[in-house]
Amino acid sequence: MKLQKHSKAELKKKELNSLIRRMMISNIPEMIDCAKTLKNWEEEILNSFIWFEGRRLLSNGPIEGKTNYIKKIISNANGLQNFERSRNRFIYSQNLYEKYTVSEHQKKIKKPGKQRGKYKKKDDK
Structure with a gap:
């Protein structure tokens, strides 16, 4: 009997497909819908398990x-x-370190309205 070596990615794919199969044969409508969603997003789900230098590549x-x-x-x-x-x-x-030009925004975005008047100082008595 030969033992086959599988990469971690292949093992994760097999585990996910096994889960999808079990959900599909459960005859529970919600589980079947969930299995269809998992199948639809299979590639993205598997990509979320990729690690590089001790960190996941995909992170929110x-x-x-x-x-x-x-x-x-x-x-x-x-x-x-x-x-x-x-x-x-x-x-x-x-984007604090990005460079901007003066001519980038030609449209004024301040709300139109009258300017503030002068303030009168109150007597401190």
Whole structure:
């Protein structure tokens, strides 16, 4: 009897296919739907198991960090009223080391309105 050596990727593929088969023969509609979804996304699921130099190649950690950062900006601002200014603020804060040109944005994004008047100082009595 010969023992076959399988790579980790092949083993993961076999495990996933085994799981899909068991779900398909379960005769439970929800499990069958789930199995179809797993089969549809099989390549992406298997790619998520790839490791390189002790780290997974695919990770949603960086995007989660960016999302959390944007949520903090919104929270500190107590909500945002101008979408385009907010969008530009997020993009700028996430790309601090990118270079921009003056002619990039020709369109004004400030809300039109009257300018603020002068403030009168109150007497400190």
